[in-house]
Amino acid sequence: MTTPALETRDLNKTFGALNATTNVNFRLEPGARHALIGPNGAGKTTFINLLTGVLQPSSGDVILHGESIIGLKRERRVRKGLVRTFQINQLFAGLTVIESLALVISERSGRGWNWLRPTHAVAGIEREIATLLKDFGLDGVGDEKCLALPYGKQRLLEIALAIACRPRVLLLDEPAAGVPEADRKEVMQHISRLSSDVSILLIEHDMDLVFNFANRISVLVAGALFAEGSVDQIARDQRVKEVYLGGAAHG
Structure with missing residues (x-):
């Protein structure tokens, strides 16, 4: 059996009497395009x-x-190849696009103290x-300030910064959140082109994005793994429709 x-x-x-996560047994296969959804x-x-x-x-x-x-610790997990993007951008205020990439690459390669040298x-x-x-x-905006x-x-810059860390596993937390509709397709196109050497877990509430991206979906409900399967299996699962796809609030 392949190692996940x-x-x-x-x-x-x-958290006290609250069970936030309950006996979750989850596998992300090498090269996977896997989505995690839930109300x-x-x-x-x-x-x-x-995870992080x-x-x-x-x-x-x-x-x-x-x-x-x-x-x-989080930074050790990153160095081992587990990298995350966030629902709300975590960019370097005041730095340009090129400076931000230089900082991440320099830190990854052990030159963090020296990142301001000309690239x-x-x-x-x-x-x-x-x-x-x-x-x-981003080739036309390298000298622009991130914000x-x-x-x-x-x-797109946040994803580029994540890739600059050279992840083996990439967790994408609602990468299209807040992006204008006209730009969402571009963001997802760039994600879809990522190397199959990177296993991806997409956390997303937009089901059109999920169904177009993922080849496997896990459904989390009340902290427990509720259902898991291919896109077709999840789309046809009546229980999933009742708790999520059929009108429950996304999140």
Whole structure:
């Protein structure tokens, strides 16, 4: 059996008497395009926080490429290849697009203290930045301040920064949230072009995006794994329709 890119085993999180996550057994296969959905209050944010080390579980395990990462701090998980984007952009205020990419690449390669040197002075960084700018449609805005970019470009920059970390597993938390309708297609097109070397878990409430992107879907309800299957299986599942697709609030 293939080793999962990311796995949880009997994952639990309690806050006092509240069971926020209950016995979640989840597998993200290598190269997967997997979506996590669920109604408001389903526990998606808690689950992602447990994966990334923002929260520590009450019991259970989180396993990245066969290695338990329980107890590792967030930055150590990133260095091991588990990278996350956020529902609300986490960009570097005051830096340009190129400066932001240079900072992340320099930090990844152990040169964080020296990131302000001209990019051409550090072998490979200038070339890597140019590739990222091109791959994410940012080549015309490299000298712009991050927060001055149109919101769709900000989302693309955040994904580019995540890819600059060289993830093996990428958690995309509502990557099209807040993006104008005209730009949403561009954001998802760039995501769909990401290398199959990166296993992707998409947390999303827009079902059109989910059905167009994912090849497998997990449904979380009240902190527990409610259903899982292919896109067709989830679309036909009457229980899922009743709790989520049939009109329950998205979130």
